[in-house]
Amino acid sequence: MIEGITLEKKENYAILMVDVPKTRNALSVPIVEYMTELMDAVIADKSMHCLVVTGGGPKSFIAGADISQLVKMTPEDSRYSIEVGHKLFSKLETMDIPVVAAINGYCLGGGLEIAMSCDIRICSANAKFGLPEINIGMIPGWGGTLRLARLIGESRAKNMLLRGKMITAQQALDYGLIAEVYDDVDTMRVKAEELAQELAAKAPITMKFDKHLVYDAAGKQPTDIAQRDANTLGFLFTTHDAKEGLTAFLEKRAPKYEGR
DSSP states (O other): OOTTEEEEEOSSOEEEEEOOGGGTTOBOHHHHHHHHHHHHHHHHOTTOOOEEEEESSSSEEEESBOHHHHTTOOHHHHHHHHHHHHHHHHHHHHSSSOEEEEEOSEEETHHHHHHHTSSEEEEETTOEEEOGGGGGTOOOTTTHHHHHHHHHOHHHHHHHHHHTOOEEHHHHHHHTSOSEEESSHHHHHHHHHHHHHHHHTSOHHHHHHHHHHHHTOTTOOHHHHHHHHHHHHHHHTTSHHHHHHHHHHHTTSOOOOOOO
């Protein structure tokens, strides 16, 4: 266990929180490794159908990497830190259940990289976003360059990356980086849990396919997509959940999905 890094399981979703005020919730290698362990616990628990990732307090989601640890790193240490970060973020990006980033305040460096690995990002109005690594002679080493360009476009991404430029919550919303902005942190946390409950109630098999279809779409031709979608739908028509969803719609009632 690492103090301040917690996993709270609710009825059908979980909340992973980074709450280390003295470092503004910055990420260190041990924290990233422990978060990966907690992620594995969520993946292994089939009653969990959504994950929320957030930071403690009102001012900081995750304010990047722990600089006091970076300055002590050897090249070998650095390579290892990159490996563990990519392992965590790839796991977030490719796990079968949806992941919500509930962003409270500063979301910088590794914080923005972890947020971009989530499926849906919401934030409070005081949030600030950036990849300021150029200001300390570094790069975003956990996939941030790729994900930022993919989410907001190459031109805007370069403007942020090359200048170490922070953007506001409203700019992030305008760019498409964020889905929703709420007036304050408390409201945002309530909305994050409401969103988790909403997502957890959806058909889990379809949710898994939706995530993987989006993730796997880059670079594919329309003909490839057509065949892939046909195969996916063909399989879904064999599932209980698809039959339940269609029947519930016709019967004008809420569906009861079972994940089969």
